[in-house]
Amino acid sequence: xxxxxxxxxxxxxxxxxxxxxxxxxxxxxxxxxxxxxxxxxxxxxxxxxxxxxxxxxxxxxxxxxxxxxxxxxxxxxxxxxxxxxxxxxxxxxxxxxxxxxxxxxxxxxxxxxxxxxxxxxxxxxxxxxxxxxxxxxxxxxxxxxxxxxxxxxxxxxxxxxxxxxxxxxxxxxxxxxxxxxxxxxxxxxxxxxxxxxxxxxxxxxxxxxxxxxxxxxxxxxxxxxxxxxxxxxxxxxxxxxxxxxxxxxxxxxxxxxxxxxxxxxxxxxxxxxxxxxxxxxxxxxxxxxxxxxxxxxxxxxxxxxxxxxxxx
Amino acid sequence: xxxxxxxxxxxxxxxxxxxxxxxxxxxxxxxxxxxxxxxxxxxxxxxxxxxxxxxxxxxxxxxxxxxxxxxxxxxxxxxxxxxxxxxxxxxxxxxxxxxxxxxxxxxxxxxxxxxxxxxxxxxxxxxxxxxxxxxxxxxxxxxxxxxxxxxxxxxxxxxxxxxxxxxxxxxxxxxxxxxxxxxxxxxxxxxxxxxxxxxxxxxxxxxxxxxxxxxxxxxxxxxxxxxxxxxxxxxxxxxxxxxxxxxxxxxxxxxxxxxxxxxxxxxxxxxxxxxxxxxxxxxxxxxxxxxxxxxxxxxxxxxxxxxxxxxxxxxxxxxxxxxxxxxxxxxxxxxxxxxxxxxxxxxxxxxxxxxxxxxxxxxxxxxxxxxxxxxxxxxxxxxxxxxxxxxxxxxxxxxxxxxxxxxxxxxxxxxxxxxxxxxxxxxxxxxxxxxxxxxxxxxxxxxxxxxxxxxxxxxxxx
Numbered sequence: 001x002x003x004x005x006x007x008x009x010x011x012x013x014x015x016x017x018x019x020x021x022x023x024x025x026x027x028x029x030x031x032x033x034x035x036x037x038x039x040x041x042x043x044x045x046x047x048x049x050x051x052x053x054x055x056x057x058x059x060x061x062x063x064x065x066x067x068x069x070x071x072x073x074x075x076x077x078x079x080x081x082x083x084x085x086x087x088x089x090x091x092x093x094x095x096x097x098x099x100x101x102x103x104x105x106x107x108x109x110x111x112x113x114x115x116x117x118x119x120x121x122x123x124x125x126x127x128x129x130x131x132x133x134x135x136x137x138x139x140x141x142x143x144x145x146x147x148x149x150x151x152x153x154x155x156x157x158x159x160x161x162x163x164x165x166x167x168x169x170x171x172x173x174x175x176x177x178x179x180x181x182x183x184x185x186x187x188x189x190x191x192x193x194x195x196x197x198x199x200x201x202x203x204x205x206x207x208x209x210x211x212x213x214x215x216x217x218x219x220x221x222x223x224x225x226x227x228x229x230x231x232x233x234x235x236x237x238x239x240x241x242x243x244x245x246x247x248x249x250x251x252x253x254x255x256x257x258x259x260x261x262x263x264x265x266x267x268x269x270x271x272x273x274x275x276x277x278x279x280x281x282x283x284x285x286x287x288x289x290x291x292x293x294x295x296x297x298x299x300x301x302x303x304x305x306x307x308x309x310x311x312x
Numbered sequence: 313x314x315x316x317x318x319x320x321x322x323x324x325x326x327x328x329x330x331x332x333x334x335x336x337x338x339x340x341x342x343x344x345x346x347x348x349x350x351x352x353x354x355x356x357x358x359x360x361x362x363x364x365x366x367x368x369x370x371x372x373x374x375x376x377x378x379x380x381x382x383x384x385x386x387x388x389x390x391x392x393x394x395x396x397x398x399x400x401x402x403x404x405x406x407x408x409x410x411x412x413x414x415x416x417x418x419x420x421x422x423x424x425x426x427x428x429x430x431x432x433x434x435x436x437x438x439x440x441x442x443x444x445x446x447x448x449x450x451x452x453x454x455x456x457x458x459x460x461x462x463x464x465x466x467x468x469x470x471x472x473x474x475x476x477x478x479x480x481x482x483x484x485x486x487x488x489x490x491x492x493x494x495x496x497x498x499x500x501x502x503x504x505x506x507x508x509x510x511x512x513x514x515x516x517x518x519x520x521x522x523x524x525x526x527x528x529x530x531x532x533x534x535x536x537x538x539x540x541x542x543x544x545x546x547x548x549x550x551x552x553x554x555x556x557x558x559x560x561x562x563x564x565x566x567x568x569x570x571x572x573x574x575x576x577x578x579x580x581x582x583x584x585x586x587x588x589x590x591x592x593x594x595x596x597x598x599x600x601x602x603x604x605x606x607x608x609x610x611x612x613x614x615x616x617x618x619x620x621x622x623x624x625x626x627x628x629x630x631x632x633x634x635x636x637x638x639x640x641x642x643x644x645x646x647x648x649x650x651x652x653x654x655x656x657x658x659x660x661x662x663x664x665x666x667x668x669x670x671x672x673x674x675x676x677x678x679x680x681x682x683x684x685x686x687x688x689x690x691x692x693x694x695x696x697x698x699x700x701x702x703x704x705x706x707x708x709x710x711x712x713x714x715x716x717x718x719x720x721x722x723x724x725x726x727x728x729x730x731x732x733x734x735x736x737x738x739x740x741x742x743x744x745x746x747x748x749x750x751x752x753x754x755x756x757x758x759x760x761x762x763x764x765x766x767x768x769x770x771x772x773x774x
Contacts, residue, residue: 001566002562003552100540255565255566256567
């Protein structure tokens with residue numbers, strides 16, 4: 001497959017997944033700011049900026065730290081390259097450039113999503129309507145992934161699409177989990193009060209795993225178990241381990257042998273996740289562990305870009 | 313559709329009968345269905361100068377244009393003859409220049425022409441073919457004779473519409489195909505692939521073919537993608553290719569892959585910033601050197617523009633006599649060269665009755681249709697002509713044949729032309745028919761899609 005085409009497909013999938021994750025983060029933030037003291041509300045409000053690494057950009061525009069301002073910036077701002085608006089636009093643009101190498105259903109899904117996105121007004125993103133919008137973004141992403149899985153031939157286009165999706169998702173899960181570090185230092189035994197319970201619950205909900213937690217652990221919400229679920233639990237499709245299972249599988253299916261550096265690193269990360277122990281991770285520091293994970297994933301992204309997709 | 317005596321020409325009988333019998337409502341429904349299908353598949357073209365590169369459909373008319381096979385057979389002979397002579401001409405002017413030495417065509421007409429590429433001198437091409445794909449525009453005069461309006465030897469477009477129009481007609485009106493034997497056109501991409509492979513460097517056993525496009529913002533991008541997909545070859549952009557040791561490679565996810573034959577839809581000037589325009593972002597540095605070294609074939613070859621220039625056009629009948637020792641089967645339209653003061657005087661005097669075109673123009677841009685022009689437009693064009701006469705040629709306004717076409721008020725006659733696609737490889741081939749373009753405005757003679765023209769399916773019937 002042409003590197004340019006693979007690049008478009010990889011990024012198309014990353015951008016759609018990114019839009020979904022942004023919707024998840026904003027959805028949960030809109031709930032979180034309803035609880036707690038003024039101070040914790042403010043902390044919660046800033047969490048999305050921390051997760052998406054865009055605080056500097058946001059405050060350079062001298063915007064006030066309000067939910068409204070945040071939603072404007074992260075959902076609708078055409079100037080912000082990671083806003084939902086920009087992600088949906090870029091995903092559609094990438095699909096347009098390779099519409100002959102993907103299925104017409106994939107193209108039509110992204111095209112229709114973008115056409116609808118352009119109709120969304122600022123006034124539509126207040127209160128309950130905002131929740132509807134975030135749910136819509138999630139649904140469009142589910143639809144796109146399902147359409148992709150259900151229609152595209154199992155070949156390089158499929159492999160690069162999966163690679164993009166799961167690398168983006170792993171990165172996002174790691175960042176979401178890490179944000180609790182900024183909000184409150186986790187300690188192994190700490191259960192926290194009612195407020196903390198809400199926050200951990202919200203975090204689990206943001207990655208669709210509250211019910212999974214209950215089903216798997218039948219227990220109260222302990223930070224260490226949340227971390228176990230989101231990092232190491234392979235049965236949970238948004239965990240790092242599950243994502244890297246998909247990433248390594250996709251990479252094994254790729255043709256050619258000139259990319260050892262990328263394959264090796266993906267394999268290493270997966271093996272580490274498979275054999276890790278959550279207690280040890282906590283002893284070494286959850287934040288330190290996640291920071292390293294995020295750095296490794298960044299490095300892997302760079303190696304994939306170099307080995308397969310061209311540097312353009 | 314009608315002969316001079318007003319009777320329906322026999323080959324159009326079944327359609328005329330069908331038109332008379334089918335309720336207008338059903339036909340209107342079918343037209344809407346066609347629009348919807350074209351939109352969904354994304355058969356669109358971009359219009360230059362339109363805001364935001366809007367994508368539009370080319371209006372599709374559901375009444376086919378019908379040509380009897382006997383008439384087509386004669387046309388096909390004439391087209392093959394013309395394509396042969398033009399290829400012989402191109403080979404000659406980049407080698408011995410016999411035609412210039414014989415005084416058949418003035419040296420400045422060839423050597424000073426902006427389409428003449430000096431870099432091509434002395435390069436031998438497989439089978440001596442320069443224009444592997446030629447689009448030759450024809451019009452049928454009310455006298456029943458076909459005339460060649462112009463030759464397109466660089467990157468003639470529109471063939472995807474020929475194929476898609478047929479697909480659409482078979483889908484919408486299968487019953488029409490039961491009444492007549494319509495000769496197929498769907499095998500064009502297979503023929504094109506064969507032609508491209510035949511033109512590849514002779515020592516390559518299993519040549520790798522690719523289609524080179526300027527990218528998705530080009531007006532004909534749909535066609536580039538369509539042809540690549542139908543032939544089962546890669547659609548590449550300039551940055552996908554690189555040249556090493558005079559060999560062209562594609563960048564793929566499993567490393568570099570050699571390319572032997574390129575169907576390029578990029579103009580000469582943008583092909584290679586090292587050989588031609590230095591600011592080209594669309595081209596591939598070193599491509600021309602690989603071409604010169606014989607490691608790559610290009611379809612069409614570099615430097616074919618000199619032969620389809622509108623000021624070269626009047627010499628084509630002489631080329632046929634000179635190279636093939638035959639009489640031209642297809643006639644030219646009488647043409648005045650404005651750079652000749654005598655011709656210019658004649659054109660200025662009769663401007664209101666003439667069609668004036670830029671010699672290097674295409675797409676219906678920058679032309680004047682005298683009978684349709686306002687006095688103001690005529691005055692303005694007169695100035696342009698006087699300022700740069702060599703930039704223009706003029707032809708009499710022909711009384712073109714018409715074809716029944718759906719318009720707002722129902723069915724009405726509209727002017728049509730025909731572009732068959734002539735493929736030259738080891739031999740000359742073409743599918744029966746071509747692209748019929750129709751001027752949708754009443755009385756208009758301009759059929760270009762960029763100027764509000766539409767298309768029709770073209771039927772060659774037994």
